[in-house]
Amino acid sequence: MTADFGIKIEGVSHAYPGTQGLNAAGTLALKQTDLLIRHHEFHALLGPSGCGKSTLLYLIGGFIPVQTGSISTQKGPVTAPGPDRSIVFQNFALFPWKTVLENVMYGLQKKGLPEAECRDIAQAHIKLVQLSGFEQAYPSQLSGGMQQRAAIARTLAVDPDILLMDEPFGALDAQTRRVMQEELRMIWKRRPKTVVFVTHDVHEAVFLADRISIMSARPGRIEHQIDTGLGPERDESTLTDRRFVELGEQIWRLVREQAVLASRGGL
Amino acid sequence: MAAGDMRSVAAVDGRGSLVAVVALCVRYLPVLIMLAVWELVGRSGLVSQQMLPGIGAIAAAFLDLLQSGELVVNAWRSLSRAATGLGLAVLVGMTVGLLMATRPLFRTLFNPLVRILYPMPKSALIPLVMIWFGLGDASKIFLIFLGCLLPVIVSAYNGARGVNPFIVWSATSLGASKEQVLREIILPAALPDILAGCRTALAFSFILMVSSEFVIAKDGLGFLIGSLGDGGNYPAMFAVILTVASTGFVADRLFGSFVSHRLRWKEQA
Numbered sequence: 001m002t003a004d005f006g007i008k009i010e011g012v013s014h015a016y017p018g019t020q021g022l023n024a025a026g027t028l029a030l031k032q033t034d035l036l037i038r039h040h041e042f043h044a045l046l047g048p049s050g051c052g053k054s055t056l057l058y059l060i061g062g063f064i065p066v067q068t069g070s071i072s073t074q075k076g077p078v079t080a081p082g083p084d085r086s087i088v089f090q091n092f093a094l095f096p097w098k099t100v101l102e103n104v105m106y107g108l109q110k111k112g113l114p115e116a117e118c119r120d121i122a123q124a125h126i127k128l129v130q131l132s133g134f135e136q137a138y139p140s141q142l143s144g145g146m147q148q149r150a151a152i153a154r155t156l157a158v159d160p161d162i163l164l165m166d167e168p169f170g171a172l173d174a175q176t177r178r179v180m181q182e183e184l185r186m187i188w189k190r191r192p193k194t195v196v197f198v199t200h201d202v203h204e205a206v207f208l209a210d211r212i213s214i215m216s217a218r219p220g221r222i223e224h225q226i227d228t229g230l231g232p233e234r235d236e237s238t239l240t241d242r243r244f245v246e247l248g249e250q251i252w253r254l255v256r257e258q259a260v261l262a263s264r265g266g267l
Numbered sequence: 268m269a270a271g272d273m274r275s276v277a278a279v280d281g282r283g284s285l286v287a288v289v290a291l292c293v294r295y296l297p298v299l300i301m302l303a304v305w306e307l308v309g310r311s312g313l314v315s316q317q318m319l320p321g322i323g324a325i326a327a328a329f330l331d332l333l334q335s336g337e338l339v340v341n342a343w344r345s346l347s348r349a350a351t352g353l354g355l356a357v358l359v360g361m362t363v364g365l366l367m368a369t370r371p372l373f374r375t376l377f378n379p380l381v382r383i384l385y386p387m388p389k390s391a392l393i394p395l396v397m398i399w400f401g402l403g404d405a406s407k408i409f410l411i412f413l414g415c416l417l418p419v420i421v422s423a424y425n426g427a428r429g430v431n432p433f434i435v436w437s438a439t440s441l442g443a444s445k446e447q448v449l450r451e452i453i454l455p456a457a458l459p460d461i462l463a464g465c466r467t468a469l470a471f472s473f474i475l476m477v478s479s480e481f482v483i484a485k486d487g488l489g490f491l492i493g494s495l496g497d498g499g500n501y502p503a504m505f506a507v508i509l510t511v512a513s514t515g516f517v518a519d520r521l522f523g524s525f526v527s528h529r530l531r532w533k534e535q536a
Contacts, residue, residue, distance in 0.1 A: 063436050082440070086441060094434075095434060095456075097458070110442035151437075
């Protein structure tokens, strides 16, 4: 039986422990969140800052333990981090003491592949993200955009079933971000996988995703789900597509509502 | 084109080394001034030559000690003790510090010990250590080990605590086990701090080497300083003191260049 879902999230709540004093009760980041992400779907999580979208991503990644509810993939319930669910962070999180090649090879070595094969696969992914020639560079010698490419290559190299992305282009300038979005969508088309992409940029979400979940203000849960229906091809012309523009406005209104609620919540 | 590049590189290098020599002289100008003042004060008769022998007398005594082999033998004894104590301290300290940072049980066990032992002057333990380990090498090595251990533990602990958690998460999501995270991620990420701690420990090792040999030893540079001083041979005593200082200085510089090579990944493009 091949299940038709990528990630199933059922009744997930999450509270961060409070410190003494004002916030002694802790902060409820997620409340009774349900979400079904389809197999090989490019899914964007959108919401105001502090709505718990990163928390949800870290729970799927297994980096923080599930407190209530359950999260499962085709491999079963999520209990710990694993190479079937690899992640790209906003601040790249490359290993600064390793070269680009060594960074990309790391996950392959953990899989126990022979060294020559690790090298070949790593090289291929470095080429895929257009970093050929920078194999021996250290992350500190690269620009932000190049570092993020390296981080994406490192994650894609292990060929995860599920690709988690935590505002991966948030630290990049506008032009680089646009280029990276197109490249990511292209790579995803060539190598379909289930992608969960966290962002607070409405146009980024519409441009990249097949479906978008809009989260409520804290405590977060899924407030709206929208099929973008923009088709598999995304490029320069998508940006002027009538549907793209309309969706952008519609989703912006929905996100704004939540952002206003969040600010009224005294955050 | 390649040959042209080579030439221009060589030209820059030639100028570069001249600049480097000048910079070196300027940098150590205070040392040269101190030596000059030293010599002048001695000659002026303000202080007796007994108490502050001239540079020339010290240099002569140094050559004598070198020729008799006394200096080399004792320096070898001292430095091998320091190296053993320091080496053990780095190995144990790094392990304890990293485990304290990553395993709560270790933290609970070792934290109070570290807090109490760190500020305590290790030379205060010399009489006690003499009773425990006798007059041989073991007592000196133990003291050096103990003195060097704490800066290494503290730096490894702080370094490991300060590791960017997203790097650790990245590694686990790429399939690294808990042990692999410690060895392959936290250790290299904490290395800048650990090496800074080792550099402090290196200085401590020289201090403890001399002070322990001064009190309990039949050989070594510390012993030599003590016995020459007791015998009133001040030029020779100063020669040994200056040998210790310059050996310590050279060791620190060598360690410094090892560090910058090891941490070359930190350099910005």
